[in-house]
Amino acid sequence: MASVSLKKVSKRFGDITAVENLTLEIEDCEFFSLLGPSGAGKTTILRMIAGVEKPDKGNIYIDDIPVNDVPPREREVAMVFQSYALFPHKTVYENMAYPLRKRKMSEADIKRIVEETAEILHIKPLLERLPRQLSGGERQRIGLGRTMVRQPKVFLFDEPLTNLDAKLRVEMRGEFKKICSNLKATVIYATPDQLEAVTMANRIAVLDKGMVLRCDSPDELYNNPKNLFVAGFIGSPAMNFISCTLTEEKEKAYLDAAEFRYEITDIAEKIKLRMTGSKVILGVRPEHIKISRSMKEGYVQLEVFVLERVRPEIIVDLKAGEKIIKALAPAEFYANIGDKVWVGFEKIFLFDERTGEEITGGVVAFG
Amino acid sequence: MNVLRIGIKTKRKIVDVLYYIGIIIVLIVVLFPFLWMFLTSIKKESDILTIPPKIFFEPTLDNYIFVFERPAPNIINGLMNSLIIVGSVIALTIPISMLAAYGFTRFNVGGGHLQFYILTVRMFPPIAAIVPYFVIFRNLGLLDNHLSIITLNTLFNMPFTIWLVAGFLREIPQDLEEAAMIDGATRFEAFREINLPLIAPALAVAAIFAAIFTWNEFLFAFILTRSEAITVTRIMAGFYTERGILWGPLSAAATLCTVPMFILALIIQKYIVRGLTFGAVR
Numbered sequence: 001m002a003s004v005s006l007k008k009v010s011k012r013f014g015d016i017t018a019v020e021n022l023t024l025e026i027e028d029c030e031f032f033s034l035l036g037p038s039g040a041g042k043t044t045i046l047r048m049i050a051g052v053e054k055p056d057k058g059n060i061y062i063d064d065i066p067v068n069d070v071p072p073r074e075r076e077v078a079m080v081f082q083s084y085a086l087f088p089h090k091t092v093y094e095n096m097a098y099p100l101r102k103r104k105m106s107e108a109d110i111k112r113i114v115e116e117t118a119e120i121l122h123i124k125p126l127l128e129r130l131p132r133q134l135s136g137g138e139r140q141r142i143g144l145g146r147t148m149v150r151q152p153k154v155f156l157f158d159e160p161l162t163n164l165d166a167k168l169r170v171e172m173r174g175e176f177k178k179i180c181s182n183l184k185a186t187v188i189y190a191t192p193d194q195l196e197a198v199t200m201a202n203r204i205a206v207l208d209k210g211m212v213l214r215c216d217s218p219d220e221l222y223n224n225p226k227n228l229f230v231a232g233f234i235g236s237p238a239m240n241f242i243s244c245t246l247t248e249e250k251e252k253a254y255l256d257a258a259e260f261r262y263e264i265t266d267i268a269e270k271i272k273l274r275m276t277g278s279k280v281i282l283g284v285r286p287e288h289i290k291i292s293r294s295m296k297e298g299y300v301q302l303e304v305f306v307l308e309r310v311r312p313e314i315i316v317d318l319k320a321g322e323k324i325i326k327a328l329a330p331a332e333f334y335a336n337i338g339d340k341v342w343v344g345f346e347k348i349f350l351f352d353e354r355t356g357e358e359i360t361g362g363v364v365a366f367g
Numbered sequence: 368m369n370v371l372r373i374g375i376k377t378k379r380k381i382v383d384v385l386y387y388i389g390i391i392i393v394l395i396v397v398l399f400p401f402l403w404m405f406l407t408s409i410k411k412e413s414d415i416l417t418i419p420p421k422i423f424f425e426p427t428l429d430n431y432i433f434v435f436e437r438p439a440p441n442i443i444n445g446l447m448n449s450l451i452i453v454g455s456v457i458a459l460t461i462p463i464s465m466l467a468a469y470g471f472t473r474f475n476v477g478g479g480h481l482q483f484y485i486l487t488v489r490m491f492p493p494i495a496a497i498v499p500y501f502v503i504f505r506n507l508g509l510l511d512n513h514l515s516i517i518t519l520n521t522l523f524n525m526p527f528t529i530w531l532v533a534g535f536l537r538e539i540p541q542d543l544e545e546a547a548m549i550d551g552a553t554r555f556e557a558f559r560e561i562n563l564p565l566i567a568p569a570l571a572v573a574a575i576f577a578a579i580f581t582w583n584e585f586l587f588a589f590i591l592t593r594s595e596a597i598t599v600t601r602i603m604a605g606f607y608t609e610r611g612i613l614w615g616p617l618s619a620a621a622t623l624c625t626v627p628m629f630i631l632a633l634i635i636q637k638y639i640v641r642g643l644t645f646g647a648v649r
Contacts, residue, residue, distance in 0.1 A: 047545075050545075050549050051548075051549070052545040052548060052549065071548070071553075072545070072548045072549045073548055073549070073550075073551045073552060073553065075549075077549060078549065078550070079546065079549050081542045081545075081546060083540055083542050085540065085542035085543050085545070085546035087543060087546075087547070087561055088543075088565065089564045089565060098547065098550055098551075099550035099551050102550060102551030102552055102556075103551060146546075146550065
């Protein structure tokens with residue numbers, strides 16, 4: 001139970017900058033997620049908090065105490081590695097007992113705690129086995145169990161579900177969330193999967209190239225992404241981006257894409273103030289696209305490229321010039337490939353093409 | 368169906384037979400010198416150098432008695448000294464190499480250059496440096512002393528051992544020791560409790576290599592020892608006398624000389640097999 005903060009932390013490996021001038025405040029008992037593609041610096045941040053990596057610059061605080069020079073064993077943090085890092089020559093029991101042995105606990109206490117933890121994680125029958133005799137999901141539980149046997153101030157999870165198969169990942173995600181809410185501790189969870197982050201975390205820091213792009217609640221990131229990278233990273237299927245030019249004709253303003261034009265007279269003034277060039281990027285989430293078989297006011301005509309039945313919904317791939325726009329349609333929707341349909345946007349985001357910043361100042365709703 | 372099955376069975380039998388014939392040929396090639404050595408050691412002098420070689424002869428233990436009854440330093444001193452030297456070399460080489468390899472693999476000490484430099488020691492022909500070594504050890508008063516031989520053998524064994532152990536350590540994910548350190552271990556404890564058990568097979572392999580190299584080492588022993596620290600190889604050279612090569616006693620000494628290494632190989636054998644197939648930690 002502790003707060004963790006990083007102040008202006010930088011870390012380089014040779015010529016590669018892993019983390020650049022990073023500042024994060026993670027509150028006590030928060031489920032905090034570090035979200036970013038591989039190479040974004042997530043693992044490096046966790047390793048620095050754990051103490052196995054030293055920052056080149058900046059300070060790390062646990063409970064407001066600077067820990068830069070505190071060795072890992074005295075930091076009272078626990079970490080689950082992506083590889084699980086189980087000791088291959090020790091049994092499951094000994095793996096889980098290891099942190100307790102290091103704390104010189106009596107054999108009876110160790111036995112009690114390990115068995116209690118094994119009970120929670122449903123791994124009691126595995127205690128006498130060696131890690132190599134276990135499946136991926138089982139190893140994952142042992143890795144988690146090894147951190148749970150003691151009461152660390154902070155739990156660090158480095159992509160714990162990444163190495164599991166898809167079905168098990170969904171299963172473990174729910175279980176993970178349940179277990180973590182019972183831990184009553186600060187949890188820092190690194191993942192490249194936005195779904196894991198938005199379903200489990202209270203707050204998410206979106207990272208790219210060692211920098212924090214946004215740090216906010218999942219809802220806020222979804223509704224108000226503020227820049228292209230975050231907009232593209234949060235949400236599944238991902239937001240569609242269409243490059244447009246802002247054109248004005250007879251006191252009306254249009255977004256001019258290659259295949260269609262879209263009227264935005266109402267917000268044109270606001271946008272123009274914040275634009276740095278003439279190009280903007282139109283961002284629309286698949287779930288905000290309405291498809292109609294007949295013409296409607298303000299709708300644009302596009303061609304159906306392919307249908308992906310994901311059930312219960314359908315992802316409709318629409319062709320706009322060279323670009324494919326993905327839209328989410330209800331299960332009843334049907335169209336043949338090559339059909340012309342009418343498409344309307346319920347909500348749009350506009351981004352400056354040059355800076356990638358959002359220029360509408362929040363979501364723009366239509367219709 | 369039946370015909371096919373019989374076909375497969377006979378085929379497998381033929382493969383098995385060929386396999387064993389191959390093994391037998393290899394064994395004959397490898398073991399023949401040992402057989403010749405052993406037979407020579409139990410032949411009378413008059414039976415040794417006959418042409419054609421005598422296959423049936425009256426065995427004798429005279430050669431062994433001769434070897435043991437020679438005035439000191441004899442084979443017993445040689446075996447004792449060699450055992451002391453081999454034991455000390457292993458006791459020094461293994462811990463030093465293990466820690467050096469850890470430093471090289473985990474902290475990249477010397478950026479790879481230092482490790483390569485150490486490996487070049489192995490490429491260097493020892494005979495080129497034997498005169499300076501002689502002078503150095505003479506000035507240190509360590510001629511005919513176990514210490515000088517132990518030092519040199521340790522020096523020349525370490526490069527290979529470091530290289531071998533470093534290769535094994537690189538195979539072990541760094542996550543393991545880091546997990547141990549986060550869970551409350553010091554770096555040294557993490558090494559001892561996590562890495563050491565995992566590289567034990569490599570250490571066994573390294574130990575037997577060091578033992579064989581040191582046991583067979585002749586050059587340093589020839590130049591630097593005389594009687595106090597005389598090694599078994601140097602003793603054997605003593606059978607090349609002014610009245611000719613004493614084939615019988617030489618063979619007897621050589622036979623005795625192989626016994627300790629044979630026993631060592633038997634003990635460490637299973638580790639070697641495990642060590643050479645090691646690598647799959649996960």
